[in-house]
Amino acid sequence: MYAPTELEKPVTVQTLRKMKADGEKFITVALYDAPMAAMAQRTGVEAVLVGDSLGMTVLGYDSTIPVTMEQMIYHVEAVARGNKKSLIMGDMPFMTYATPEQALTNATRIMQAGAHMVKIEGGAWLAETVKILTDRGIPVCAHLGLTPQSVHKLGGYRVQGRDEGSAGEILDDAAQLDQAGADLLVLECVPASLARRITDSVSMPTIGIGAGRDTDAQVLVINDILGLTEQPPKFSKNFLQEAGNIPGALRKYAEDVKNGVFPDDEHTFR
Numbered sequence: 001m002y003a004p005t006e007l008e009k010p011v012t013v014q015t016l017r018k019m020k021a022d023g024e025k026f027i028t029v030a031l032y033d034a035p036m037a038a039m040a041q042r043t044g045v046e047a048v049l050v051g052d053s054l055g056m057t058v059l060g061y062d063s064t065i066p067v068t069m070e071q072m073i074y075h076v077e078a079v080a081r082g083n084k085k086s087l088i089m090g091d092m093p094f095m096t097y098a099t100p101e102q103a104l105t106n107a108t109r110i111m112q113a114g115a116h117m118v119k120i121e122g123g124a125w126l127a128e129t130v131k132i133l134t135d136r137g138i139p140v141c142a143h144l145g146l147t148p149q150s151v152h153k154l155g156g157y158r159v160q161g162r163d164e165g166s167a168g169e170i171l172d173d174a175a176q177l178d179q180a181g182a183d184l185l186v187l188e189c190v191p192a193s194l195a196r197r198i199t200d201s202v203s204m205p206t207i208g209i210g211a212g213r214d215t216d217a218q219v220l221v222i223n224d225i226l227g228l229t230e231q232p233p234k235f236s237k238n239f240l241q242e243a244g245n246i247p248g249a250l251r252k253y254a255e256d257v258k259n260g261v262f263p264d265d266e267h268t269f270r
């Protein structure tokens with residue numbers, strides 16, 4: 001059984017690719033401040049995501065749509081000060097990567113704030129942007145399935161890819177983003193079988209949230225791990241309840257992912 005320990009050296013994209021090849025799960029947490037980022041480093045969390053979910057979890061908005069570049073930069077800087085070992089990913093806010101030119105300008109600012117990678121939501125339409133960013137040395141994490149910045153187009157925070165047609169589309173999007181040079185792929189709220197098919201078919205590591213246990217990694221929002229969310233998504237789990245304290249909750253989440261215990265059936269869509 002795996003027990004988490006402090007990260008010894010900085011985690012890179014290459015570290016995560018090797019873990020995929022070796023079949024070792026890696027841990028990701030979406031978090032927003034220096035002390036939590038430091039705790040993640042001490043707990044061996046390989047990647048931290050400064051998510052635009054901060055609009056909902058920290059700032060009190062109803063969606064991620066109002067989040068600005070200035071807010072993302074403020075929180076990326078805080079996380080980068082608190083953590084010198086995890087791979088730091090920064091979400092690009094709504095409409096800041098609508099064109100490749102906007103994506104270049106805005107990704108530059110996220111990287112200069114201390115991120116090691118940017119994350120963008122969308123499918124094949126982003127392939128050109130992924131190529132332009134990665135060719136210029138900016139690693140990219142793609143994000144498919146439930147893409148919260150499109151909540152008004154999707155009609156709510158709903159499971160995606162349940163019928164054969166939409167599943168095929170997501171599979172095709174993943175292939176095109178992989179081909180374009182994306183470094184990682186978040187799969188959110190998709191059936192476990194689809195996440196597994198994608199994970200087996202792309203070269204980049206996949207990170208699941210509500211995507212079953214067969215992705216290369218898992219991510220959860222720290223507020224959900226710590227039971228701070230009023231109406232938490234079904235796929236999330238309050239680890240503070242069993243652990244009793246905050247470091248213990250983070251450790252339990254990391255252990256359960258590494259040991260293939262989380263997510264179980266209760267936290268998985270079929």
Ligand SMILES: Nc1nc(=O)c2c([nH]1)NC[C@@H]1CN(c3ccc(C(=O)N[C@@H](CCC(=O)O)C(=O)O)cc3)CN21
Pocket residue numbers: 052053056057064146148157158159189221223224229232233234235236
């Ligand atoms: N605290 C928090 N956790 C998150 O995981 C998260 C955020 N905030 N904010 C940004 C997005 C929004 N996310 C969400 C929000 C709600 C559901 C949700 O309520 N889903 C339904 C499933 C509906 C269905 O079955 O189709 C659920 O009951 O979980 C899912 C993802 C994920 N992200």
Ligand SMILES: CC(C)C(=O)C(=O)O
Pocket residue numbers: 030049050051052053054091186188209219221
């Ligand atoms: C839930 C994760 C994947 C995210 O995009 C965020 O925290 O903003």
Ligand SMILES: [Mg+2]
Pocket residue numbers: 051052053064091
């Ligand atoms: Mg996000």
